[in-house]
Amino acid sequence: MLLRPTRALIALLILWTLMGLAGSLHSGVSVGWGILGGALAFLALLDALVAFVFKLPLAERTLPGRMAAGVEGEVKLRIINLSDRPIHVGVFDGIPSRCECDVFPWRGWIKRSGYLDLNYPITLSKRGEVSFGKTHILMTSLLGFWSRFVKIGDHGKVKVYPNYQPVLSYALMAMAHRQEHTGIIRKNRAGLSRDFHQLRDYQMGDSLSQIDWKASSKRQSLISRDFQEQLDQSVILMLDCGRRMRIIDGEISQFDHCLNSMLLISYVALRQGDQVGILSFGGTDRWLPPVKGTSSMTTVLNHLYDYETSPFPSDFSEAAERLLRHQQRRSMVVV
Template sequence: MLDLLKRLYLLKGVYIGFGVIICLFVISFFVPVLYDLVWILLWLFLIAILSDIMALFLGNNKIVAERTLPERLSNGDENPIKIAVQNKYTFSIDCQIIDEIPFQFQKRDFTIKQRIKSNEKQNFQYALIPKKRGVYQFGKLNIFVNSPLKLVAKRYTFSDKQNLACYPSFIQMQKYDLIAFSKNKFAFGLKKIRKIGQTTEFEQIKEYVIGDDIRTINWKATAKRNELMVNQFLDENTENVYCILDKGRTMQMPFNGMTLLDYAINSTLALSNVIIKKNDRIGMMTFSNKVENKILAENKKSHLTKIIEQLYSIETNFKESDFGLIYNQIKYNITHRSLIILYTNFESLSNLNRQLKYLRAIAKSHLLLVVFFENTELTKLANKKALNTDHIFDKVIAEKFNFEKRLIVNELTKYGIMSVLTKPDELSINTINKYLEIKAKGKL
């Protein structure tokens, strides 16, 4: 009985019905002839409520539902959540599906309303876009089923609480994996770069995949296996690449709900996958007031998993970054000439000048690529039409800061340091383009 009361909900029709009956009782005080009729109406209404309750509560498992979650969430991407609901009642139902979404999304009014016919199964899907790495807890799946007369509702509860880890964007990684090795790269934003020279040192025979050079098809092996096989050659320029992520306060700036650091983390994962597929070795470090998450450059298939776990576990208090510290780490731990990709952010030329001596020192022993960000809000402000003197003042200030960003690029170029100035949402594609350009031109 207690369980029934916990799952029973009176709908608006019940309160309206009782309100009407009370009004009729008041009227019958002045019109006595209505008194008996109102009592009959009351009993009929109570019988209707009871029949509605019996229709909903007689029998077990009249509603079957299941929520399907992905194995893990991808940060900054749409993650599909699937719900399947089956109606085993002998009548059609109007139901309200309320999924207890993790608190990080701040969706307190999420609901799906649907009519489901008798013995019908319907599938629903919605998407969630997480903005932070970490653990997300899904609560219970609640389904409120209205009675045939819509006087009462019954709550069904499914799925226990489930925890999902939100990892750096593996969806983006898979996307750029396909694009980087596609013949139609230009359509996706990747530049087509002609590679200078090609090695002829044989490594193995493998199955043909889209993107392989058809000139390397091994016709004898193809005839034996009855499927296309190609010769794979060792790349003559297998190099070390290190992604260095600045975890300092300048990387705390938000863009579309995510910090610049999380954009850099997503980009590092996508780039690492491409680097490994290009037979280069990838390593990483992070730094702010100390150096952490150190991984030496390797090219093993299992190495990407290690990088994913390190990127997932990155934590920071966004303190002031010590570039001298990361310079010392690079000097003593990366002994071979490598491509150093430094994800950081400089808002002004004076910010750069304070760290320039360390960047120049790194560039003496390694090929340094500094990746930093456009301030998109200032760009919008600079492009906005000025309507009054205040707008003109704001526009001039915004243009000044944007111009300083371009001066930073020029200053880095003057000392032989490559750079990528990019919008946060174009970070991965621009960084991958630059890496492919460096590799194709044999700059290392």
């Protein structure tokens, strides 16, 4: 807790000094100058003591449960005045260094036994778990001679996820049945898997293994089994966390571009019934076993949000060996 002289006290001291210079030329002024100096010192000392007696305000901060990198969110801050007099304060919340926020410093009055609600927008540019420090308060003393600097409230943390907006845009297009805008074209690829699709009439060129003899005997005509491309596949996404991924491409790094692409691939794969697993290499060795279902997108997000690059080079041979140890089932691997 620090005390700082205000501009009012500095102005009075300058005025008192100028009176002292004038008093050196006129002996009659020196007595009044000394009395005035003593009174000013007494009032300044008394004001400093009173500043330490008054109760400190309280700070309550409410952070959102999660935020997206580069997307504006709102933080709620409440300053509660516990004293029986109005106080003039300067407020600067303990916001992270890499963020955009134009609200602070805020200055104003808080009525006695009242509170101030300060809800401010903030944009965080760094993914991962971001910390908020204590709230900085600059309180003006009763006579206005001093400013008392204190830190109140608690530290806070919020999870910042990659920007999920492109995936949401895809979801909106899919719900509107406009898959042609996403580049997805559905084609039947017969004979490439053994996933049964439907029964149909026999066509010239069908192999004998396709004929369903039981159904044919019932209908007294040849019936063939139709197969569709296997949907329940395992998609393994390998994420390079090596130092070369730190290169800036546009406004964000290549690493963040890869994360955004992985989110989109994960969403498409989970939506069509495939399993998605994630393996990282290049200094960050983490493994997410394959998960399935659209509800598993939350699991993927929670796994990816705090990934960071490392200063180490990437070893693709070692990464392939790790993948074979973790995933022995046939899978499609995306690097």
